[in-house]
Each structure stands twice: as C-alpha cells, then as structure tokens.
Amino acid sequence: MKQKRWMIPLLILFIGIIVPLKTHAAELKDTDESVVKWDTVQTETSTTWEGDPYAEYTFEEEDYNSYNDAVNNLTRYAVDLVGDRKIDCFTGKIPIKIKTDKEIEWNHAHSNSLTQDVEKTALNWVMFGNNISKHELLSFSYSRSSGYENLRDFRLLVNDLKKTDDGYTCTVSICVQYRFDKDFFQKYETGVQNAVKDMDVAGKSDYDKAYAVCKWIQRKIKYEPGKYDQSGMYAMVNKEAVCNGKAELACYIGHCVGIDTLYVGGNSDDDHAWNLMKIDGEWYYVDPTTGPDSATFLQGTDYIQTSFREVKYKDEDGPSDDEISPYSYNVMHSSCNGEHEWVKSFTRNPGCTKKGYDVYKCKKCKNSKFINFVEPLGHDYTKVKVVQEATCTKPEISEFICSRYDDDISHTNPCDGTYSYTKKEETAPALGHDWKDNGDGTATCQRDGCGETHTHIWKKTGTVAATCTDTGKTEYTCTVCGQTKTTTIKALGHKYETVSTDDATCTTPKTVHKECTRCHDKKDETSGEALGHNWRTSSDKNSKTCIRCKTTHIHTWDEGKYSVEPTCKDAGKKLFTCTDCGDTKTVAVKSLGHDYHLVRTDPATCTTPAINHYACSRCGDKVDQEDKDHPALGHDWKKNDDGTVTCQRCGQTHEHKWDTEVISKVSCTTDGVTRHTCSICGDTYDDVVKGGHKWTYKKTGTNTSVCLCTVCGKTKEHNFSIFSDKESEKKDPTCTKAGMVVATCADCGRRRWVYDETRPALGHDWKDNGDGTATCQREGCGKSHTHTLDEGEVTKKPSCEEKGVKTYHCTEENCNYTKTEDIAATGHNWDVGKTTTKATCTKDGVTTYTCTACGATRTEPIAATGHNWDDGKITTEASCDHTGVKTYTCKTCGDTRTETIAMLEHTWDDGQVTTKPSCTEKGIRTYTCKVCKATKTEDIEATGHDYKVKDHKDATCTEDGYTTSVCKNCGDEKKETIKATGHDWNKGEVTTKATCTEAGVMTYTCNVCKETKTEEIEATGHQHTEIRGKKDATCTETGYTGDTYCKDCDTKLSDGKEIPATGHQNKEVRDKKAATCTKAGYTGDTYCKDCGELLKTGKETDALGHTWGKGKVTRKSTYTAAGQITYTCSRCGKKRVITTKKLFYPKAGTKYTVAGCQYKVIKAGAEVSLVGTNKNTKSVTIPAVIKVKGVTYKVTSIGTKAFNGSKKLKKVTIGANIKKISNNAFYKCKSLKTVTIKSVLLTKKTANKKAFKGVNKKMVIKVPKKVKKAYVKMFKGLKVK
DSSP states (O other): OOSOGGGGGGOOOBOOOOOOOSSOOOOOOSOOOOOOOGGGOEEEEEEOTTSOEEEEEEOOOEEESSHHHHHHHHHHHHHHHHHHOSSSEEEEEEEEEEEOOSOOOEEETTEEHHHHHHHHHHHHHHHHTTTOOHHHHHHHOEETTTEETTEEEEEEEEEEEEEOSSEEEEEEEEEEEESSOHHHHHHHHHHHHHHHHHHOOTTOOHHHHHHHHHHHHHHHSEEOOSTTTTOHHHHHHHSEEOHHHHHHHHHHHHHHTTOOEEEEEEESSSEEEEEEEEETTEEEEEOTTTOTTSTTTTBOHHHHHTTOSOBOOOSTTSOOTTTBOSSOHHHHTOTTTTOOOEEEEEEEOOOSSSOEEEEEEETTTOOEEEEEEEOOOOOOEEEEEEEEOOOSSSOEEEEEEETTOOSOTTSSSOOOSOHHHHEEEEEEOOOOOOEEEOSSSEEEEOSTTTOOEEEOOEEEEEEEOOOSSSOEEEEEEETTTOOEEEEEEOOOOOOEEEEEEEOOOSSSOEEEEEEETTTOOEEEEEESOOOOOOEEEOTTSSEEEETTTOOEEEOOBOOOEEEEOOOSSSOEEEEEEBTTTOOEEEEEEOOOOOOEEEEEEEOOOSSOOOEEEEEETTTOOEEEEEOTTSOOOOOOEEEOTTSOEEETTTOOEEOOOEEEEEEEOOOSSSOEEEEEEETTTOOEEEEEEOOOOOEEEEEEETTEEEEEETTTOOEEOOOEEEEOOOGGGEEOOOSSSOOEEEEEETTTOOEEEEEOTTSOOOOOOEEEOSSSEEEEOSTTTOOEEEOOBOSOEEEEOOOSSSOEEEEEEBOSTTOOOEEEEEEOOOOOOBOSOEEEEOOOSSSOEEEEEEBTTTOOEEEEEEOOOOOOBOSOEEEEOOOSSSOEEEEEEBTTTOOEEEEEEOOOOOOBOSOEEEEOOOSSSOEEEEEEBTTTOOEEEEEEOOOOOOEEEEEEEOOOSSSOEEEEEEETTTOOEEEEEEOOOOOOBOSOEEEEOOOSSSOEEEEEEBTTTOOEEEEEEOOOOSOSEEEESOBOOOSSSOEEOOEEEETTTOOEEEOOOEEOOOOSOSEEEESOBOOOSSSOEEOOEEEETTTOOEEEOOOEEOOOOOOBOSOEEEEOOOSSSOEEEEEEBTTTOOEEEEEEOOOOOOOTTOEEEETTEEEEEEETTTEEEEEEOOTTOSEEEEOSEEEETTEEEEEEEEOTTTTTTOTTOOEEEEOTTOOEEOTTTTTTOTTOOEEEEOOSOOOTTTOOGGGGTTOOTTOEEEOOGGGHHHHHHHTTTSEEO
C-alpha cells in the first residue's frame, strides 16, 4: 500500500448520523431516585416464546394537567423502569388521564403522536445526558451505529385511547427487553466507572476531558478485529475492538465525564468510525483509535477534506457548518492569538480519488491550514484483457486498470488509489439462448454450436383477478426461454349478501340492504307496502297512539249531546266529537236509579232467605230483595234406613240425584277422573278412567305410512322389528341391492318389504369390452361403465437412456382393467468434472465429465489462463520534459509487455513579482521549475483604490448632503450624495378637542427643525348612550323598550316601542300524583309561574293495574311433586304464586341412549328394553337399572336384533332384572364367546337358543347355580356353565 500508515484511519466517507446538543453537557449523577411506584404495582409473570421469564406490571393511574406534563413524566417513568431492571423482559402498563386541547394523532394500530414524543424525549435524554443519571445512560448505551445497544426492545404502545370532555384517557404500555444479562452489564458499568475514575478529569477543561477519553481508549482497548469488533459494550468488557467499538465506547464515556460526544461512521478505501466532540462551544473531529497524540486529534473540516472524497451529514439535526470548526483546535487557539501570518507551503494536485488543495503555514505559530480544494479527477480505466468470452450461458468478463496507476510512490502524480481500488472487472451479459419453439411443448436453441433443447416449465407470472363483472386472466412464462401463454378466468358474478334490513314502518315498506361480498356493490330491495298506522285508543279515550311508531294524537272534544236520555232503570248515553280528527266517543251516563221504599218482609225458611218487598216512588216499579241479615236456614238432613234422607225442620225427603263432572280428562298418557255430586244434599264420590294409545296405521303417500293413535291423533315412525321366516316373503340380493324380507311393525301390525342387512348386494362382475368400457356379466344385470383411471404407479423406473413404464387402474369397484404408458428417459447426471488437459497462458485445456448414473463421459474446453504479469520494472525514468517506460514480465511463461509512464509535474519555486499590480490593473507573478527551468505566470489581482475623505456636508430634513474622497495612491477623486433625512415628527398634540358632532385638530412638530403640521380629528359621534323610561312587560300588561339618549351631549337619539304582554309563558303543574297499580292518580293543576294564576284544573287518572312479568320457576315440577311459578309486578313489586302440575312420566316407546346402548321405554316410569348397541363395541354389560332424567328404570328385556351385526362383540353380561331375551337378539355376532346371565327371571316362553342364532360356535353361557338346570334345557344345544 502506497499511503503512510497514519493516513489509513482518515480514508473514510462520512455517512454518519450526527445529533448535536445545543447546550454544553452537564456533569451526570451516578444514580437518582426512581419515580416508579413499585410498592403498589400489580404483577403477572409468565414466559416468552423463547422460554425466558417475563413480567407484566400494572401501575396506579396517573393524572397529567397538560400534554407536555404527560410527555415528560412518561419519559421519566420509562427511563427509570429501564434503570431499575427488575427482570430481563417486561411490559409496564400505566393508565393515564391527560387534560389537553392538543389532538393526539394515530400513526398505526398502537402508535400515535404521544408515544412518538415520549420516545423522542427519551432519546434526547439518553444522547445528551438530560435529566438522566450515569447508571440510566449506561443502561441504554446509545449510539447512532448500534441504537440502544443494551436493549433488544424499547417501545411505547397505547391502548383504549378515548376522548373526554377535557382531554384523553388511555393505557400506555412500556415494552422493554435487555440484550445482555445482568452479570455482563455489571462488568460493563463497573468498567466505565473505573475508566472515569482513572481519567480524573472532574472540573477540568473540555480539552483535557477529550484528551483523557481518547488517550484511555487508545491505551486500554486493543485494536483487534474479530468477534467483538462492532460493539462499545463488548469493547469495555473484553478490552478489544476495532474503530467502530472504540467510537461507540467514546460516546458512552464522553457523556459520563461531561462532554458532548457523537458517533460518526462511514467508508472510504477502508471502513472506519470516529467521533465529533464539542470543545468550548465548537465541534471538532477526534479519533480514539489513533489517540490524542496523532494528527487526527481535534481537527477541523479543512484537514478532513485532504483525505476524504466527500463529507456528508445525513441527519438533518446534525451540526451546521458554523458549529463545526473550519480549522484545527491548534489553529483556533494558537500562540499568535489568531493573528496568523500565512505563507503558502505547497500545492497538492488532485488525484483520481482525492481532492487537490493548497497548504498554508503560519510564520508565527507554525500551524497549517488547507484551502482552495479541487475535486478528484476520477479513475481513467483502460481495458487490459478479456478473462472469459461470452457464450449462450456464460458472460464476457473483462479486466480494467486505471491508466494513471503507478506502484512507485516517488512519482509526483500517480493514481492515488491502492491496487485493489484501481482495477475492476466488467461483465458483459451472456449471449443467451436463441430459443425457437418446436410446437410440442419444447424449444431448441438456434445459435451455432449450442443446439440445447428444453421442455417448457411454466411458471405463473401474473394474474389479473376476475371481478364480479369482468373476466380475469392468468399469465404463464416459461422459466427457461421466456415464452408466454395466457388463460382466461370467467367473471365471478355478484355475490350479494344481506347487510341489514329496515322493517316496514307505518309510512315506509320493508327495505333489504344488500352488498356484494367481493366488489362491495350495494343495492336496496323493497317488498310489500307500508304498514299504515295501527291506532290504539287510550283508556280515557282522550287520545290515540299508533302501537308501531308511537305517534300520538290528543283529541279535542266538543261539549257533547245526549243520544239516549237516562231513566230510573236505563242509563243514558252522551256522544262527544273530536273537533280535529272527527273521531267520536260515547260516554255512558248513569241511570237515575229507583227511589225504593220498603212495603213488607217475608221471614226465612229452610230453602229461602227472608224477602224484603220494595216499591219505586218515581215509577212504581216493584222489587223483592233478599235480606242478607236473615239468610235461608238450610235443611237439617238425617239419613233413613232405606238410603233416603229427611229434613228434621221441614220434613222434606229425597233420593240422591247425581250430577257428573269431569275433573281431569282421560288421554293417551294420563288417567282421567270423573266426580259425582248429589244435586240435593251435596254428597260426592270419584271414578278413575284408565288412559293409553290405541295404534293403527295411516298412509302419508305412495308406499309410505306412519303409526296413528286413534285417540289423540299422534303419529310416529313404524317399528319394523319383527322379520318373517317364510321363504316366500324373502327376495335374493342383486348386483346393486341387498336382499329383502317382509317386516311387521311391533306397534300397529303394518307389514312391509325392507332390506335385509344380513344379505348385502353382490357387486358387478365386470368384463372389458375393448372400447374403453366394461359390461357386467351377471345374469339379469347388463350394466356398462366407461373406465375412469387413477393417477397411476411407476411399474418400471426410467434410466438415463431407456424409457420407464407407468400403469393405471380403473377406479370402478370390482373392475380389473389396466393401462400402461411410457416414461421418458431421465437423461445423464454429470459429475463436477476432472481436468484431463491443463490450460496455459495462451492455450485452452480440457475438462472431462462422467455420468454418475451410467458412467458415460463428455468433454468441455478450459479457457486459457492469460498472462500473470509481475509488478513491472521502470526501464526509462519519466521527468518534467519526457515520459518514462515500465516493462512487465509474465511469471508463468516469461512473455513481456511495456507501459508508458506519464511525464512528471514541474516543481515550481515560490515565484517572483515581475509586474506589480495598481489600483485598477492586475500584476504578474512568474514561477520557475527547479528541475528543468521552465516558467509559468499567474495574475495578481488589482489592489483597488484607497480613498480618504476630503470634504463633507451633512443632509438636513429637506436638503441633500455630500462626501468628497481622494485615493491616496493615484489621486482619483469621487463625490457621494447623502439624501435628505426627511422630517422626524413627534407623536402630536390635540389642539382642538373633537365633540359628538364637530371635528377636532391634532398638531405635529418635527423633532429636528421644529416645523409643524396639522391633521383633522373626526367627530366622535354619539359613542356613549343610555336607555331611559324602560318598563318590562308582564303576563297581562304591556311594557316599553325605553328612549335612547347620548350620555355625552344629552341628545335624545330615538323613541322606544311598546312591548306586548307576554302571556302566561312559564307554566308549572302542582299537586300531580302518579297512578299506581291499585290507586288512581291525578294529572295536577296548571299554574303560571310568573303571576301565580290557576290556568287549568287537573283530572283523575285510572289505576294502572298490575303488569306481571314472565315469571320465575321457584320450584320445579317433578314426577312426584307439583312445582311453583312466581310472578312479580314490574311496577310495584307485588308477587303472586301459581302452582304447576306434576310431570308426566315419559311415554312408552320413548328411546334413550346410555353408555352407548339404546333403550326403549315399555312401561312409563318403570321398565325399559335394550333395543340397540354400538356395532364396534367389544364388550357390553347390561345393567339391572338405568337412571335417565331423574327416573330410574328396570332393564327387563333385550329386543329383537339388538346386537345384530356386532361383529367385534366378544363378551356380554346380562343384568339381574332381564325377564325376556327376544329371538335374533344376538344375530350373527360371530366373535361372541362369553355370555354371563345374572337374571333368574327367564322362562322358556321368554328366552331360548334362537336369541343366539349365528354366534361363535365356541360361545359359553354362564348362569346362576340355582337356575342352571332350567337354563340348560332353555338353551338346549348351547354350552351352559
């Protein structure tokens, strides 16, 4: 490498992100008190998806009086949560209330302007040490290179944001996950604390602090590329890093010692990173990698440009040009106190990658500065050789080298890049195959020497989705040759779904709102007509209300007319008509009533009470009335020996005359009760009538019927469980249908043909016809089918050159037809190849490839390697007046080539003024080459006039002044005019005051020349007015608005107006009483609130009556006890209790499934029969009893074919209550080997060996000992133990 080693760190393109701090960094406290309320926190613990401990903290609600208050306090909470570090992964939730007018704007689901402002504030604190301790700063460890280096996650989320009257409420979640464990962080923090202690810079200058930080990092952190080269925290813990880690660590330590430090990173010829530090209010560049004793310490922008191609500050908040020092710290704080005497030292011409510039040195303090920068020239690349020729599949590769590049650093203007940066390779694309489609799904390359063929491999490259109204398309492109094809997708059509429905109202019809689920097209559909008002007249008939839309019309009744006059006996009627709508109502007028007086009284007997006889004094009408105080005496009955009874008071005798009353009707499910009562003496007795279904059958269609109860009309499905044994009532199975048998309904006796599950369909006997079809050969069938082939299977695998075979089978059941097709050969699988002839500098070699499958071979040329030139040797030196020559030799074959060395630049002396410049004309400086004595000249700018004032006159308010000047050097004279200043008027003074109707005068005086001027002041007008004679209107008396007068001049400006009486506008109702369920109410009297006058008398309202709710079951009915339903009035809370009847036991025929077995009720509330089981079960235990819905049933029988077809059943245990086992109960249970019978209730009539027809021949029946003899006879032919 040509450059000096100390220059390497400077070769950077700064693309850093720099955030400056506008004020000086403060000394940070080591720690501070946390604001987190840990004593009241609610904690929930769990684990992360990685299995690490996780905690969710919920804190007390916080109230903030402003938006800024919320941002600052939430930032404080977030920073302290990170510093406290209770666990390595957690979320802190803080419910908050904010009083603010500021709008909080959402960015996405859980982030808004509030969370952004908190995160920005936290970043500012961490970057610049605001409101933060050293411990908290290190807990974040921020740099623009690594972000929050110690934190894997630091986010703020907002949930349940709600707008309130004075601000917002929400819950803020602070999500934190640490990157490093506590032990690693402790080592890091202790390391930073010890480093600050070692520096001992408390109270020292910014310069001393910057020097100490860079010196400590240079000495203590070893420059060692490797595992930890990009991390500041690792740099501190492991004491090794490259420039990036050192620059990040400088940010952390810089803030801890109280100096603003920023990270700067980028790339040039080598990647590098360093820092900006703020020293005495100005930013300077420092490099902790090279240390403070190198030339890179506290440099300005001029020095940086001497080695950098470009300097960029991408962050918009970065330091401005004015904030970064233009020169080094030594120049800005020199021993000559800034009074530099600069002398040009030398000029650096621009190179390919570096700027040119002039170097000036101060004669007094010997410091240097760099100015007059010229942009780099850029490389001049020349093509050297073609490394690889282009083919169909390979690109052309060419090598280029900068024509200015020279390894000899002694030359004055070589290319200033290293060799790796001055050469480049350019790749021209491969020629690509010239494909031509063959029309058979393949394509072949037409280029000479290629001829490669491929099968199109289609890949979907684009889809235009079909919409409801437009067709779509799918585009496919061959991934090999790029040929395309397109298929069309049909339009989908609208798919409307109902979104909402507006029911019909009194005035509008029903409307259905529909929307297409695909394109969201909307349409509305109406049906029917508007409902029209459904008026309901109020109880007092004074209004009517539509029960649908609640529209209310209040009637205004006229005085009414009698339609029927009332008499003594008959009520009258009065007809009222609504003056608005014409509705009428008739109000009954009470009859006048008779004016009765007592005429005589008849005493009471056994059968009649005392009778009072009255006559009306108005109409003469007569009436007899029972005397309630003297009721009938009643018979004093006494039974006689002949069954009759006789009254002891009146002697009346009678035989019983019975009246019959049905107390409860007889039904199919309950018994009925008939009560007999003597109509004479009241004796009673009851008869019970038994109930139950009476089944027959009823046709419901062609060949369909149901069981019908002739009593209650109930229907149910037939129970065809009795199968015929007669051969004449059986049909054989066919190819597609099972055999049939005549079955009888166990309830109604209906007979029907049904499929016999024991004789399944035979299946077709197919024979291939040779035309793609097959026909069934079974007699009486003749059905045909077209072969449908499966996906096929490979029956012979293909090789590299031989085809394979794939066989397909017909998918039709029982069809054995097959078809075969060839599989194309796989082609060779070539290995990576072996060099059989090596390539030289100028000649190609050969590579041989072998097929890994079959061993076949093929060859391929290896391109010539090209010459391997050495570094070259200068055979003719270049000078100022001629070029040089450099000769290169191939290290492989010895061939040579030459290269021209550009002429060197002249070495100019400091120059000599040969023509001095004047005030208006340029001078000339002549330079001479120290080597070849060649000369060159450059202009010296004219000095310009040096004028001195000769005569001067000041300008006045109204007249111009002038200044006359003469040049000291050439005597040139010039005169400059000074314009008049104009008057400087004072604020003015009122010399005549304005009135309401007359103008005034304002006089102004010039402060310089005392000249005056006047301005008119407009009349004020009647500005201050008042109202006189004002009187407010009352309910019954008029008022007056009052007359308007000017308060200043007492002039009457306008007359007032009369105010009409207000009327009784403010009304109130007094003595109003609401009606209750049992008591009437009162509408109340209407009074004027202003004057207290009674305006309207109220009316009495009817009692509302109870409004009973739906009722609540307070005691459920059972099979043995009645229940209760309690109803509560929704208005007054009064309760009433209704008794409900006992439950009826489930009727006979009801089916239940218990433990996989199906049971049918054969006696309501008492007995069931097992009628079915799970066909896949292996073992069944039939219990003595089952309990279903609170009812206990005895299991007393096993139904016909209950276990029919249970092929896996091996063991059965029969319970102790079984009285009957039906024929064919275990029909064809071929695996059944063990039957245990616990019941002793079976007889020859209720069980025999037919129950076990078709079971396993080795089946054993185990029975109780006391019935063994009887059961052996009962199951004769079966093995009984």
